[in-house]
Structures are given as C-alpha cells and as structure tokens.
Amino acid sequence: MGIVITVTSGKGGVGKSTTLANLAVGMADEGKKVVAVDFDIGLRNLDMLLGLENRIVYNVIDVMEGKCNLTQALINDKHSKNLYFLPASQTSDKNILNKEKVNVLLESLKKEFDIILLDSPAGIEGGFEHAIAFADRALIISTPDVSSVRDADRVIGIIDAKSEKAKAGEEVLKHVIINRVKPELVERGDMLNTEDVLNILALPLIGVVPDCEKVISSTNLGEPIIRDKNAQSGEAYRRISKRILGEEVDYLDLSVKKGFFKRMFG
Amino acid sequence: MSLFTNLFGKKSSSADVARDRLKLVLAHERASNALPYMEEMKAELMEVIKKYTKVKDVQITSQNNQNIDVLEMEIILK
Numbered sequence: 001m002g003i004v005i006t007v008t009s010g011k012g013g014v015g016k017s018t019t020l021a022n023l024a025v026g027m028a029d030e031g032k033k034v035v036a037v038d039f040d041i042g043l044r045n046l047d048m049l050l051g052l053e054n055r056i057v058y059n060v061i062d063v064m065e066g067k068c069n070l071t072q073a074l075i076n077d078k079h080s081k082n083l084y085f086l087p088a089s090q091t092s093d094k095n096i097l098n099k100e101k102v103n104v105l106l107e108s109l110k111k112e113f114d115i116i117l118l119d120s121p122a123g124i125e126g127g128f129e130h131a132i133a134f135a136d137r138a139l140i141i142s143t144p145d146v147s148s149v150r151d152a153d154r155v156i157g158i159i160d161a162k163s164e165k166a167k168a169g170e171e172v173l174k175h176v177i178i179n180r181v182k183p184e185l186v187e188r189g190d191m192l193n194t195e196d197v198l199n200i201l202a203l204p205l206i207g208v209v210p211d212c213e214k215v216i217s218s219t220n221l222g223e224p225i226i227r228d229k230n231a232q233s234g235e236a237y238r239r240i241s242k243r244i245l246g247e248e249v250d251y252l253d254l255s256v257k258k259g260f261f262k263r264m265f266g
Numbered sequence: 267m268s269l270f271t272n273l274f275g276k277k278s279s280s281a282d283v284a285r286d287r288l289k290l291v292l293a294h295e296r297a298s299n300a301l302p303y304m305e306e307m308k309a310e311l312m313e314v315i316k317k318y319t320k321v322k323d324v325q326i327t328s329q330n331n332q333n334i335d336v337l338e339m340e341i342i343l344k
Contacts, residue, residue, distance in 0.1 A: 146284050153292050189279025196285045200292060 002033075002110040005117050005244070006135040008159075010151030012122030014143045015179040018215060020119045021049040022226040022234070023139075026241025028083035029226075032114040035074065038088035039131040040121040041097060047087050051078065051222025061089035064101040070108055079227070084113070097130045106134050124158055132163050137173040139206065139244075143180045144192040152176070153201055175206035177240065182211045183254045207240035209233050210254055296328075311339070320344040 007020040017040070024036040037060060038046040047053040058073035063086070077083035086109075089096070109116045120131035132138065138159050142152040156174060165172045178197055185191035198205055212233035218225040226237040232252065239249045308324050315321045325340040 146288050149288055150291060150295075154295070157296065186281070189281050192281050192284055192288075196281065200285070200288055 002113040002116050003136040004106055004110070004134055005115060005137045005139060006120055006132050007117060007139045007141065008120040008128065008132060008155055009122065009141040009148070010124065010153075010155035011142075011148045014141050014148050015209075016122070016141050017046050017049050017119050018219065018224075019139070019141050019177060019179060019209070019237070020117050021046060022224045022237035023241050023244065024050070024083055024085075024115075024117050025077075025080065025224045025226050026237050027115050027117075027245060028077070028080040029238075030241055030245055031082065032245065033082050033084075033112070034115045034117065035084040035086060035109055035113045036117045036119065037086040037109070038119050039097075039127065040119055041088050041127055042090060042092050043121065044088040044090055046085065046119050048222055049219060049224065050085055052085050052087075053222070056087045059087045059089040060105070061091060061096055064098070064105055070105075070112075088119075095126065097127060099130060099133060102130050103134055124155065128155075129158075129162055132159050132172075134165075135159070135163055135172050136165065137175070137244075139175055139177055140201070140203065141177050141179050142197060142201070144178060144186070144194075144197055146192075149192070149197055149200055156201065156203065174203050175244075176201055176203045177207045177209065178205070179209045180211040181208055181254060183256050186254075187256050206243050207236060208251065208254065209236040209240075210252070315341060 007016055007023075009016045020036060024034050028034045036046060036050065038044055039060070040046070041061065047056060052075050055075045058068040060073065062068045063070055063073045073086055075085045075087070077085065106116060118131045118135070121127040140152050140156060142148045159172055159174065160166050163172050176198060178194055181194070182191055186193045194205065194208055210232050212225065212231055214228060214231045215225050215233055218228060218231075225231050225234045226241075228234045236252050239252065242249045304326060308326060311324050312321060315324065320343060321341060322344045323342045325342065327338050329336045329338060
C-alpha cells in the first residue's frame with residue numbers, strides 16, 4: 001500500500017509545484033514507484049514542470065467522473081519508468097472535486113504506487129481541503145519571508161483540524177521545506193534563518209533548498225533541476241527525497257564561503 | 267550578531283524584526299484560529315450556565331504558557 005504525501009504551502013508562488021516535481025523524480029530515482037497528482041484544479045501547471053504537457057489526453061477529473069480509467073489518464077515520465085503523472089483538469093468549476101471520489105481515486109492509486117504526491121492548490125479553500133483530507137504525510141513549503149511563514153502556520157493548523165487522519169485521532173506527519181534561501185542575506189541578517197522559521201512553525205525540518213537561478217532555466221525546459229548533477233538546489237532535492245524515504249542524510253552546507261559546487265562549476 | 271548589537275548599539279537586523287513581528291502576529295492568530303469548535307462550545311456553555319444563573323456573555327481565550335495550553339473562561343453575569 002502506498003502512502004499519500006501532500007505538498008502544500010498556503011501562500012502561492014513559493015515553489016510548491018517545483019518542489020513536488022523534483023521530489024517525484026528524486027524518489028522515483030530511489031527506486032520507488034511514484035505518481036505525481038496535480039490537484040490544482042483549473043490551474044494546471046505540474047505538467048509543464050515535468051515536461052509532459054504534450055502527452056495529456058485525460059485528466060484527474062475524467063478519472064473521478066468515470067470518463068476514462070486510471071491507466072488511460074496516467075502519463076509515464078520521459079526518463080523514469082518509475083514515475084507517473086496525473087494532470088489536473090482545466091475546468092473552472094471549483095466544486096467539481098468531491099471528497100468521496102477523491103478517496104476512491106487515492107485508494108486505487110495506493111494499490112499501484114509506493115508514493116502518491118499531491119500538489120495542493122494555494123489557499124485554504126475547497127481544493128486545498130481535498131488535497132489534505134486523505135494525506136498520510138504533509139510537506140509544508142515556505143520561503144523565509146513573513147507572508148509565507150505566516151500562511152504556512154495557518155495551513156498547518158488546518159491540516160490538524162481537517163484531515164481524516166487527524167479526525168480519527170491520528171496525526172498527519174508534517175515536515176517543513178524551506179525554499180529559496182539566500183545564504184548571503186541570512187548571514188547579513190536580512191533573511192530569516194532556518195532556526196527562526198522552524199522555531200516559529202514548531203515543526204521538524206526535512207530540507208533547505210537554496211535559491212538557484214538554474215531553476216528558472218530548468219523550468220523553461222521542463223526538466224526538473226534534480227536531474228542537473230551540478231546544481232546545488234538539485235542536490236538539495238536529492239537529499240530531501242532520501243530523507244522522505246527514511247534515510248539519514250547530511251544537510252547541504254549553505255554557508256557563504258565558496259562551496260564545492262561553486263568552485264567546481266560556478 | 268547580538269554581541270555586536272550590545273556593544274555598539276547597532277539596531278537589530280531586518281531578520282530579527284521579521285521574526286519578532288511574526289511571533290506576535292502568529293500568537294494572536296493561533297489563539298483565534300486554532301479552536302474551530304470555539305463558537306459551538308461557547309453557545310453550549312451559555313446554555314448550561316443559564317440553568318443556574320443569569321449570564322450575559324462567556325469569553326474564552328486560549329493561551330500558551332511554555333508547554334501548557336490553557337483555555338481561560340470568563341463568565342460575565344447580568
């Protein structure tokens with residue numbers, strides 16, 4: 001039986017889908033059978049981050065409505081046979097998701113996959129609630145700025161209140177990923193540091209991803225940065241993938257002195 | 267950083283300010299958002315108290331002292 005991991009943030013634009021795409025590739029590379037599900041109904045985006053936008057025929061709503069079966073809608077990744085993708089629909093009807101149907105879909109995905117990654121929409125409305133309702137674990141993405149941390153805190157509270165696991169008296173395992181950290185700014189005292197963010201959110205850390213210009217070009221190309229062996233953020237994602245799967249991995253050295261990667265390739 | 271601040275009276279960094287502002291605003295928000303059952307509980311408590319005395323309002327505030335979460339209830343009589 002697979003586990004459902006919801007990637008969420010509250011605030012939009014903090015790198016939720018980018019993170020999800022990279023971790024999906026990372027865990028598939030670790031040998032897990034992974035499906036990345038875009039739950040941002042109406043605002044499909046994960047397809048482009050994974051470079052799979054031209055292969056979409058059916059979407060997640062079609063599966064839930066019974067217009068096609070699951071295997072017809074699942075798209076295999078170009079590079080990894082372990083990785084599959086289930087696209088969001090482009091319908092603007094926000095109320096199209098239905099909790100019971102979401103449950104049925106996730107249960108059938110659990111039979112086929114080890115890891116089901118759900119890309120939650122920004123905000124705390126219906127779509128977000130569906131994305132966290134059946135989560136076994138949650139990864140909360142925050143950038144080190146006040147709005148993002150504040151919204152992340154809000155979202156954590158809602159996960160605790162609204163998920164089925166929490167309702168049953170169990171706890172959704174929650175971890176924080178701090179994204180787009182700029183070590184120079186942190187060192188200068190102009191950006192919240194990792195301890196600050198963790199202290200405020202009172203959750204364990206599972207990864208810190210440095211701000212990285214290469215992410216922009218990798219997004220342009222539809223090639224998750226994790227496949228770039230020379231990118232520091234790619235390395236961060238590789239390590240997070242391993243940590244999610246239970247491996248203990250050292251944290252990246254993000255101190256300002258020129259690191260190995262910069263000396264070699266910078 | 268803090269040693270510097272103490273020695274030279276340098277004003278605190280923007281990250282320090284951000285942290286303090288966040289802590290304040292979240293302490294407030296958590297108190298008001300964390301208990302989705304609050305309104306319902308308040309209404310039921312009012313009903314119970316009304317059985318015994320005249321009540322005007324019930325105010326419940328949640329507080330966090332170190333590791334203990336406390337709900338404080340204030341019953342305002344008519």
